[in-house]
Amino acid sequence: MSKSLGGRIFAWIGKLLGEAEALLVPVHRGCVACGASYVKRNELSLCEACRASIPWILDVKCSYCGRPESCTDCRRREHQFFTQSRSAVSYNPQMKEWLALYKYRGHEKLRDLIGTMLLHAYHLHKCSEPVPSGTSSNKKVMEFFSYVPLSQSRLTERGFNQAQQMAEELARRTGVPVLPLLERMRHTDKQSFKTRGDRLADLQGVFKVIPASMQKLAEIATRCEVRVYLIDDVYTTGSTLNECSQTLLTAGTPVQIYGICWAR
Template structure:
């Protein structure tokens, strides 16, 4: 994918026949007993994602600081998103299923990992079933499917302020807010990319730099 809106995606499992059955039982038939298992798989993938990002951070040169750190202060950098968000479903799908599986997965992950969860997006149109479409058709369908939620910009601004609290020396280091976007299945990445573009555009409009990472339950 050229110029995708997210930095990287990690998926917990392959979308094989067994996972297709499990996710289908949960998503379409409302079998709640699958929720803890699927959430646990996502949490495991998130932990692997953190380790990968921490390794990448450890290889980067340290950022300039206002004072010389003592050995006790020279701790390894730890990657941690500022908040978790999720791909929304349409009102019709919500009425049909009774819940948004991506939101449930995001909430389970956020609770387990003590991360804030924010409702940033809304689905403008009820897209038809994606599984029968070609890659090009999926990308075209998703172009205008999402918009920022009514409180989305305010939430982004609040996250930015929280991540830029002054240090004990009264200095705030400029940095992007890092968001983790959750969905259940990654096929072409067009849904996540469309969602990401809406979030990045909202941040750009407010002059707030945003870095987006995506985490999905299964990779098709």
């Protein structure tokens, strides 16, 4: 055996041994939420403690907004413009902290986590979608993701629109295309600090449609049933989703509008 051949064989054996050793030695990873080290790979990139603490919405009590308990908001029947909404998790203090890390502290690794978690809300829709009245059963369904837009000042301040990123992450996992449909006409203060009545008044006339996108939907709607899933981070009273839906429907294109939020 030549020295060159023997050297290549030994190098190949060494490579195989190295790969085998890598498979046997546990690989420690860092939890994207708390930073703790963990070994077992999982689709959410979380340690076991963080995975176990997620308050998934599994039992939907309100068929309209997707709430896991009795809903006084929807009993008022103030929402008229979207078909239904579903959320992945209940908005408890821990989920509030995760969202704050992502939105306000630039913890970009959470983008992938939240996008993966949104799959649960999308699948909840698939389990409970009502059949819209007047819809032809033999019409092909075309789905799009869209998102609640930010004002230019808020976008400049934050550097990104979390709802847009969520829609893009969910699209990457489902193959459903993202289509920007709305623009925000003016800045509004944070809705979480307002009363229900103030939210409704403050949001009136905030959004407008993007004409080119609506024209595309109108063309598709001539041959398909069009479903738009509007993405946002938190569903509180449904005021924002309802105002966005009203704006889209007022444009005259026959679409069915559904909400997908990360937390409820």
